[in-house]
Every structure is written in structure tokens, then in C-alpha cells.
Amino acid sequence: MGRSGTEAQPDPGTRAGGGGDPGRATGTGPPRGSVFERVAALSARRRWWALLLWVVLLAGIHVLASSAGDAYRNDFSLPGTDSQRALDVMRKHGSVQAGDSVQIVLHDEREGGVRATAVRKRVEPMLEEVGGLPGVAQVRSPYQDGSAVSRDGTTAYAAVTLDGGAEQVPPERAERILTTARDIQGDGLRVELGGEAARAAEESGGGAAEGAGILGALVVLVFLFGSLIAAGVPVVTAVFAVGTALGLIVLASHAFTVADFTPYVMMLVGLGVGIDYALLIFTRYRGELLHGQDRESAARRAMDAAGRTVFFAGCTVIIALLGLVVLGLGSLQGVALAVALTVLVTMLASLTLLPALLAVAGGRIERNVARRAAKRREGGPGGVDGGPDGPGGGRPEGARWRRWGAAVQRRPWAALLVSVIALGALAAPAAGLRLGFADAGNDPRTKSSRAAYDLLADGFGPGFNGPLIVVAESRDGESVAEAAGELHRELSGAPGIAGTSPPVPTSDPSAATVFAYPGSAPQDEATSRLVAKLRTDVLPPLEQRTGARFLLGGPTAASEDFAATVADRMPLFVGVVVGLSALLLTVVFRSVLIPLKAAVLNLLSIGASLGVITLVFQHGWFGVQPGPVEAFIPVMIFAIVFGLSMDYEVFLLSRIHEEWERTRDPSLAVREGLAHTGKVITAAGAIMIVVFAAFMLSPDRMLQQFGLGLAVAILLDAVVIRCLVVPAVMRLLGRAAWWLPGWLRKALPRVRLEHG
Numbered sequence: 012m013g014r015s016g017t018e019a020q021p022d023p024g025t026r027a028g029g030g031g032d033p034g035r036a037t038g039t040g041p042p043r044g045s046v047f048e049r050v051a052a053l054s055a056r057r058r059w060w061a062l063l064l065w066v067v068l069l070a071g072i073h074v075l076a077s078s079a080g081d082a083y084r085n086d087f088s089l090p091g092t093d094s095q096r097a098l099d100v101m102r103k104h105g106s107v108q109a110g111d112s113v114q115i116v117l118h119d120e121r122e123g124g125v126r127a128t129a130v131r132k133r134v135e136p137m138l139e140e141v142g143g144l145p146g147v148a149q150v151r152s153p154y155q156d157g158s159a160v161s162r163d164g165t166t167a168y169a170a171v172t173l174d175g176g177a178e179q180v181p182p183e184r185a186e187r188i189l190t191t192a193r194d195i196q197g198d199g200l201r202v203e204l205g206g207e208a209a210r211a212a213e214e215s216g217g218g219a220a221e222g223a224g225i226l227g228a229l230v231v232l233v234f235l236f237g238s239l240i241a242a243g244v245p246v247v248t249a250v251f252a253v254g255t256a257l258g259l260i261v262l263a264s265h266a267f268t269v270a271d272f273t274p275y276v277m278m279l280v281g282l283g284v285g286i287d288y289a290l291l292i293f294t295r296y297r298g299e300l301l302h303g304q305d306r307e308s309a310a311r312r313a314m315d316a317a318g319r320t321v322f323f324a325g326c327t328v329i330i331a332l333l334g335l336v337v338l339g340l341g342s343l344q345g346v347a348l349a350v351a352l353t354v355l356v357t358m359l360a361s362l363t364l365l366p367a368l369l370a371v372a373g374g375r376i377e378r379n380v381a382r383r384a385a386k387r388r389e390g391g392p393g394g395v396d397g398g399p400d401g402p403g404g405g406r407p408e409g410a411r412w413r414r415w416g417a418a419v420q421r422r423p424w425a426a427l428l429v430s431v432i433a434l435g436a437l438a439a440p441a442a443g444l445r446l447g448f449a450d451a452g453n454d455p456r457t458k459s460s461r462a463a464y465d466l467l468a469d470g471f472g473p474g475f476n477g478p479l480i481v482v483a484e485s486r487d488g489e490s491v492a493e494a495a496g497e498l499h500r501e502l503s504g505a506p507g508i509a510g511t512s513p514p515v516p517t518s519d520p521s522a523a524t525v526f527a528y529p530g531s532a533p534q535d536e537a538t539s540r541l542v543a544k545l546r547t548d549v550l551p552p553l554e555q556r557t558g559a560r561f562l563l564g565g566p567t568a569a570s571e572d573f574a575a576t577v578a579d580r581m582p583l584f585v586g587v588v589v590g591l592s593a594l595l596l597t598v599v600f601r602s603v604l605i606p607l608k609a610a611v612l613n614l615l616s617i618g619a620s621l622g623v624i625t626l627v628f629q630h631g632w633f634g635v636q637p638g639p640v641e642a643f644i645p646v647m648i649f650a651i652v653f654g655l656s657m658d659y660e661v662f663l664l665s666r667i668h669e670e671w672e673r674t675r676d677p678s679l680a681v682r683e684g685l686a687h688t689g690k691v692i693t694a695a696g697a698i699m700i701v702v703f704a705a706f707m708l709s710p711d712r713m714l715q716q717f718g719l720g721l722a723v724a725i726l727l728d729a730v731v732i733r734c735l736v737v738p739a740v741m742r743l744l745g746r747a748a749w750w751l752p753g754w755l756r757k758a759l760p761r762v763r764l765e766h767g
Contacts, residue, residue, distance in 0.1 A: 047322070047362065051314035054366035055307060061367035065251050065360070072258035082264040083271040086345075092572040093546065097482045097564025104484075104522035113185060113206035115141070115169040115192045116463040117153070118470075121199045124164030125153070133195040138169050141191055146184040148174045158512075166470030173208060185212035189459060205463030205476070207566065210451055211271075213458050223708055224279075225250070227701035228286050235694050236297075238379040244368050245293055249285025252360035253278055256353040263352075269345040275714055276346060279706050279721070280651055281353040283699040284328065284658075288361040290698065291662060292317040294691045296369060300380045306373040310366050318362055323599055324661040325358035327592050328654030334588035335650050338580045340573075343643055347650065354654075409686025416682040416689075416738050423739035430735045431615070434727065438618030440625040446574035447639030449712045450476065450533055450566075468532070472509050477533025478526045479542065480565035481550070483514070485521040486558060492516070494559035495523035501553055502527045507541040533567045534638045542571050574642045584646060589614075592657055598759050599661070600668055601751050608740055608748075609664075612732050613656040617649055620724035624648075624716055641713050644720065652724040655699070659733055662695075663688050667741070671749060681741045689734070696729025 054061045089095045117125045117134060125134075131154060142150040153159035153167035160167040171188060189204040189212070196202040225246060232242030257274055295317035299309035332354070335347035369376070419426045451464035467475050483498050485491040495514035502511045502525060512526035527545075531537040542563065550561040593606035600606070624640055631637030667684030674680060703725065706718030741748055751759075 045315050045319070047318035048311045048315045050362055051310050051318065051366040052307070054363050055310055055370040058367040058370040061363060062371070065255075065364050065367075069251055069255050069258070072255055072262070076258040076261035079262060079265060081261045083269050083273065084264075085270045086268045089340075089569070089572050089576055092569075092576065093562050094564040094569040094572045097480060097562035097568075100482050100484050100522055100562060101480075101517070101524065101564075104517040104519040112170055112172045113188060113204055113209050114463060114467065115171060115188070116203045116205055116466050117167045117169070118165060118201040118203075118466050119199050120165050125160060125167040125200075126164050130200055133200065134169075137192060137195050141169075141171060141188055144184070144187055144191065146174050146181075147188070148172045161470030163470075166466050168205075168467060182208075182212040185209050201466075203459045203463035203466060205451060205460055205467060209463070210454065210458075210460045213454075213460055224282055224702035224705035227705060228282070228698045231694065231697050231701060232286075232290070236379070237383055238376070240372050240375050241293070241297075241379055244365065244372060244376075245286045245289035247368060248289040248360050248365050249282055249357065251364055252285045252357040253281035253353065255360075256281060256349075256356040259352060259356070260349045263349070264345075267345055267348065269349055272711075272713060273346050273349045275706075275709070275711070276647070276717065277349055277353045279703060279714070279717060280350050281357055283702040283721075283725075284325075284354055284655070285357040285360065286698050286702070287658065287695045288321045288325070288357060289365050290695050291321060291691060292361055292365055293369070294694075297376070297380055300377055306370070306377060310369050310373075314362065314366060320661055320665045321358060321361050323595070323665075324658040325354055327595060327657035327661065328354045328651075330591045330595065331588045331650045331654035331657070334584055334591070335646060337587050338577070338584050338646060340576065340643070343646065346647065350651070409689060412689030413682050413686040415734065416685040419735060419738040420678055420681065420742040423742040426735045426739040427743070430731050430739075434615045434619045434731065437727075438615065438622040440623075440630070441618055441621040443629075444621060444625050444645065445536065445539075445629060445639045446577060446642040446645070447534055447539075448570045448573070448642060449638060452476065452532065452534065453636055453638050453712050455710060472528065472530065473532040473535075474509050474529030474538065477538065477567040478528050478565055479545070479563060479568055481525045481527060481545075482562045482564060483523050483525070484560045484562070486560055488521050490520040491523050491559055492520065494557040495525060497557055498553060498559075498561060499525050501549065502545075505545070505549055507531070507537065507544070529567075533570075538567060539571055542568050570642065574639075577642055577646060581646065585649065588650065588653055592653065596657070596660070597751075597755075600664060600749075601756065601759065601761075602749050603751055603755070604744055604748055605664065608737075608744075609657065609660045612736055612740075613653050613660075613728075616656060616724050616727045616732055617652050619727050620648060620652060620720045621645055623723045624720045627719060628712070628716055638712075641716055644713070644716050647717070648720045648724070651721060652728075655721075655725065656728045656732070659692055659696070659728055662692055663733055663737060668749075677745050677748060678742060681738050685734075685738060692729055692733055696725050699725045700729075 115138070117130070119125050119127070119130055121127070123130070125131075135152065135154070138150050138152055141147060149170075149172040151159070151170040151172075153169050159170070173184075185204065185206075185208040189209065192202050192204060229242055229246055232245060233239055236242050256277060260269060260273060260277065263269060292313055296309050296313035299312050300306070304312065329351045332347045332351040335343050338344075451458075451460040452468075454461035454464070456462070456465075464476050481498060481502065483491045483495040485494070492514070495516075499511055499514055502508055505527075507530055508527050509530040510528045514523045514525050516523050529538045529541050531541070546563055550563065554561055589610045593610055596606040596609055597603065624644065626632045627635050628640055629637060663684055666688045667680050670680035670683040671677065674683075700722045703718050703722040706714050707722075709715060709718070
């Protein structure tokens with residue numbers, strides 16, 4: 012079979028001016044080559060056309076996207092849950108509580124407080140004006156019954172019911188309500204706007220995170236390659252890919268449900284994956300140049316070997332992301348499809364745009380490679396191939412990594428046990444992971460929604476910001492007034508409930524609602540226990556006595572239902588993702604134990620990542636405000652990290668497999684594979700860590716959790732898993748690592764990642 016283009020001794024027939032590639036049949040015409048080689052050759056020959064095509068594609072998609080505008084919408088519906096049934100009943104019977112609401116919070120500490128005549132004369136005309144704004148279904152004044160005024164009279168709120176859920180209300184409507192309300196602010200009167208719609212209107216997205224991530228990645232690449240031109244090639248490839256994918260998702264949002272936070276997650280993953288894939292191919296290309304290949308041959312050989320690796324690595328990421336579809340959660344399916352599309356476009360850009368960029372900048376890159384090779388021969392600072400070692404230097408390529416691999420192989424049990432114990436310790440806190448959703452209490456104190464949250468909590472109690480809505484519905488269509496009254500009395504005396512509202516009738520007398528205010532904050536564990544207790548111990552006996560049906564809903568209960576649904580479906584999701592990814596690795600590497608090993612190690616790094624998220628965001632380490640972890644963070648991080656971890660698995664094992672096929676020496680294959688890929692995996696990991704960690708600069712708590720989780724997982728995967736655990740496990744498995752039953756060997760198709 013053909014030899015790798017980055018082995019220590021290049022084949023003479025493949026040097027500049029040579030006629031072909033090793034391991035290929037010779038004949039009168041040039042070898043046809045693999046599809047990856049042919050695509051690379053076509054892109055290189057038609058370099059300007061390829062670049063123009065990508066420019067036109069990017070510009071055209073963005074023109075269409077700008078014209079159409081986005082139609083992002085969140086879908087947190089959970090068919091079959093109590094909270095969703097409660098919402099459906101309210102909508103069916105014409106309850107205004109079926110729409111979301113915002114609170115206009117008033118605060119005045121002067122004598123008379125908000126009840127003062129002068130304050131009231133300013134508030135009532137403002138509320139009348141708010142009632143006439145688009146999207147407002149009802150406004151309830153705090154002066155109607157006095158229950159919306161705090162005991163000390165300094166705080167009050169007006170309940171503004173909207174004609175749809177928070178996810179359906181355009182942000183500009185909440186902004187207009189806030190602007191109208193704040194027109195009366197001043198002279199001691201403070202006005203803030205609370206509620207989910209108000210929070211959505213104040214969301215600021217990723218901030219400077221994207222720019223910081225790209226800049227950090229560029230710095231790492233410049234340090235790695237010693238040339239701004241060389242460093243810019245992977246970054247340009249990633250930017251084109253992510254920009255194109257973003258435009259496509261804007262257009263797709265008109266046909267599919269795509270959450271409003273999707274673009275930030277796409278950029279987070281797309282930039283990291285795009286730069287990584289381009290880096291892998293580019294590093295192989297530089298290695299071929301160092302071994303004497305001309306630019307065209309170097310590009311072809313790099314695409315044939317590294318291009319295949321990128322293709323199969325990208326497939327593992329896409330499989331992991333599409334595994335989210337089995338969860339059946341509308342809010343996550345759109346995100347999964349969008350990020351999978353981003354990875355697909357990134358993969359295509361790496362295979363088509365990158366060869367064109369290499370052809371355009373090839374002369375400068377080749378001169379830079381030659382200059383750095385000369386410095387190595389003179390004992391100067393080294394480059395991509397491992398410092399002073401490498402072709403033409405004093406030591407064989409990757410000598411440091413080869414020595415590291417040998418050291419790990421001498422003490423495989425020690426390296427394995429220390430690594431597993433450390434990862435297990437980090438993963439342990441994830442056992443107490445509590446899922447939920449951030450609310451206004453987690454927002455920065457500079458936001459109006461946070462100020463409203465704090466004022467309401469101080470004035471009416473911590474549970475006021477997360478009321479439970481209990482819906483009473485008659486089973487026979489008769490009036491439910493008597494049952495609703497008994498529900499009100501039962502809830503008023505229930506432990507954990509600080510207060511209740513009188514039954515609120517709907518337009519249909521067969522249904523009514525009662526608001527119950529917990530004595531604890533919405534995100535407190537005590538509130539979660541209260542929801543469970545009401546559903547299991549309080550409401551069922553009441554249904555038997557009254558004959559009515561009672562459903563517990565509201566945002567707090569919906570959060571509990573979402574978290575429970577994710578937890579219930581998680582085993583199926585993990586099984587599908589792990590199973591499909593293991594099957595792909597089995598086909599590629601023709602081994603049973605390697606896919607199992609990869610799955611176990613990936614689960615370890617993901618568990619450790621979730622453990623760190625639990626410590627920081629749930630327990631409040633490093634000054635972070637404690638609260639539950641966003642309910643969809645574990646499944647999203649599992650899908651993304653499992654896919655990206657498989658990337659590194661494919662990167663490393665494809666080279667180990669190449670050496671195994673060549674030498675049939677398992678220990679040597681591991682050392683050589685690590686020697687040839689150790690530096691690029693470390694650099695790729697560093698780039699991803701920089702890109703992901705940059706998103707911790709975002710003001711959005713969800714993006715901070717994504718950024719931290721992904722950065723920690725990649726750090727552990729690139730350093731602990733690939734540099735310690737994999738060499739140790741492969742040493743212990745020996746030749747058995749490549750074992751495959753004969754019947755399975757015959758049944759599986761033959762897929763090769765090696766060049767030749």
C-alpha cells in the first residue's frame with residue numbers, strides 16, 4: 012500500500028518533478044486518484060473560479076437572508092405534560108392567562124408610596140396608553156383591588172397580559188411597553204419591566220465573543236506557523252463556511268422551527284470546527300512540502316489523507332447532532348439541524364475552498380516552510396513539525412511526542428489510573444446536576460428585568476416571580492366555580508405556598524385558574540419539590556372529591572416538565588449517538604474494541620465537563636450566581652462534545668492505523684501516530700479552547716455554560732484523553748485493539764483513510 016506523505020523518508024517518485032504518487036499503478040496517463048484528490052486538483056487548477064464561487068455563494072445567500080429577514084422562534088411545547096395540557100385548556104376556554112404577561116413594576120419610597128394621589132395620577136393614564144398598544148390583551152391596574160401593592164406601599168405592579176407566549180411576541184412590542192411606562196419615571200418614582208417577554212427584549216447575544224474567539228485562534232495559528240498568511244488560510248476558510256451557514260439558517264427559519272439562540276451556538280461550533288478541519292489539512296500540506304513535494308502534489312496528497320479524515324470526522328459530529336432529533340423536543344431539533352448544517356458546510360469548505368486558497372498563497376507558504384526548515388537545520392526555533400526535529404533537522408520528526416508516547420507505554424497502568432481517577436473526580440458533581448432555566452434573577456443587575464425581579468421579590472416574597480397556575484376544568488362541561496373555590500382553599504393551606512389568588516374565571520364557566528405563589532424562589536430546589544408534591548399528594552385527592560380535573564402549569568412547572576422530559580429521554584439519545592458513532596468507527600478502523608474504547612473515554616470527558624459546569628453555575632464557584640443548569644445544556648454538550656471528541660479520535664487513530672497497517676507493531680504504531688499528530692491535535696485543541704472560552708465573555712448565561720462546558724471538554728480530551736489515556740489503553744490492548752471477528756470483517760465494507 013502507499014506510504015504516508017509525512018513519513019521520514021519520502022519516495023523519490025513523488026518529489027518535485029516526479030511523475031506520480033507511491034503505491035499507485037503506473038501507466039501512460041496520470042493516476043486518477045481518489046475523489047478527494049480530484050476535488051483538490053480541480054479547486055487548485057480553477058482557484059479563482061473556486062474563490063469566486065464561494066464569494067458569490069456567501070454574498071448571494073446573505074442578500075436573500077437580508078431580504079427575507081429571520082423568523083426565529085422558540086418552541087418549548089411539551090405535548091403530554093401537565094404544564095402543556097394546562098396551557099391547552101386555558102387556550103381552549105378563552106383564558107387571558109393563556110398569553111404571556113409582563114409586569115410594570117412601580118417603586119416609590121416617598122411618603123405615601125405608590126398609593127399617593129400624585130403617583131396614581133401619573134400611573135393610570137400610562138396604563139390606559141399601554142392597554143392600547145399592539146399585542147396587549149389586558150392591563151390590570153394595581154389599584155383595582157389593592158393586592159398588587161406591597162404591604163409597605165412602596166412597590167406595586169400592573170399585570171399586562173399579551174396576546175401570545177413570550178416566544179411569539181416580537182421584542183419591539185415589549186420595548187414599546189417599557190418606553191411608554193418609563194415616560195412617567197422621575198421625581199422619586201421608579202419604573203421597571205419584568206417578565207419573559209421583557210427579558211427577551213433585552214437579550215444582547217454573543218457580544219464580542221465571536222471576534223475574541225477568531226482573534227485568539229489567529230494568534231495560536233501565527234505562533235504555530237510563524238506566518239500571518241499561513242495562519243490566515245484556516246481562519247478565512249472557517250469564516251466563509253460559518254457565514255454561509257448562518258445565511259442558510261436565516262432562510263430555513265421560515266420553514267422550520269429555529270430557536271433565537273441558534274446563530275450563537277452555530278458560530279461557537281462552526282468557528283472551532285472550521286478552523287480545526289482546515290488546520291488538519293493545512294498541516295498535512297506543510298508536511299508534504301517539507302518532504303520535498305511540489306505544491307500541487309502536496310495539496311493532492313494532503314487532501315487524499317487528511318481530507319478523508321476530515322470527511323469521516325465531520326460525519327461523526329453530524330451523527331451526534333442529529334441524535335438530538337430522537338429527543339422529540341422541538342426547541343432542540345432546530346438547533347441540532349442548524350449546527351449539523353454548519354458542520355456540513357464547514358466540511359465542504361475545507362475540501363473545496365481550502366485547496367484554492369493554498370494554490371493562491373502556495374508560493375508564500377512554500378517559502379515560509381523552506382525558511383523555517385533552514386532555521387531548524389541551523390538550530391533555530393522550529394515550526395510545525397516539532398521544533399528542531401523534523402526533516403532536515405537533527406532529530407526525527409515528532410521526537411518529543413515519540414518520547415512522550417514511549418514514556419506512557421512504559422507505565423500504562425499508572426497513566427490510565429491517574430487519568431481516570433482525575434476525570435471521575437471532576438465528573439462526580441454532575442451526579443447532583445439540577446436542570447432548569449435561568450430567569451430574570453440570573454440577569455445582570457443593569458437590566459430592567461432583573462431590577463423588576465428584585466423589587467417584586469422584596470415587596471411580595473421570593474416566590475412571586477414564579478407563580479404556579481392551577482387550572483380547574485369540569486369533566487362534564489358544567490360550571491367549575493365550586494371546585495375552583497375548594498381548590499383555592501386547599502392551596503391556601505398547603506405547606507410551601509405563601510399565597511394564592513381568588514379563582515379567575517375564563518370566558519367559559521367550565522374552566523377557571525388559581526395562581527399559587529411558592530414561598531421559595533422559582534429556581535430553588537424547594538420549589539421543585541413543591542411542584543412534585545402538589546401533583547402527587549394534593550391535587551389527586553382533590554380531584555376525587557370534586558370530580559373536576561386539575562392541571563398544574565405556568566413557567567416554573569413547565570421548566571420542571573422540560574427537565575424531566577430531557578432526563579427520561581436521555582438514555583435513548585445516548586444509546587443512539589454512541590451506537591451510530593461506534594458503528595462508523597468499526598467500519599473505518601475495522602476493530603471492535605477501538606469504538607468501545609472511544610465511547611467510554613468520550614463519556615468520561617463529557618461527564619467531567621458537566622461536573623465543572625455544575626460546580627461553577629449550580630454551586631456558584633468563582634463568584635458566579637448559583638442556579639440550575641439550563642435544561643438543554645447536557646444534551647447539547649453531549650452531542651457536540653461527543654462529535655468533536657470523535658474528531659480527535661479519528662485524527663489520531665487514522666495515523667495509528669496507517670502505521671499499524673505498515674508495520675504490524677501495535678506499540679510502534681501508537682508512538683508514530685502520536686509523533687505525527689500530537690502537535691496538530693494540541694494546536695487544534697488550543698484553538699477550540701480559545702474559541703469556546705471566548706463565549707464566556709457573553710452576557711448570556713446559556714452561552715457562558717456552553718463556552719465553559721465545551722472548552723473544558725476539549726481541554727481534557729486533547730490533553731488527558733489523547734496524550735495519556737489513549738496511548739496507555741492501546742499499549743495494554745496490544746494487537747487485540749485491531750481484532751475483528753471474521754464474519755464481521757467480511758460483512759463490513761472496506762473504507763480506507765490512508766493515502767494510496
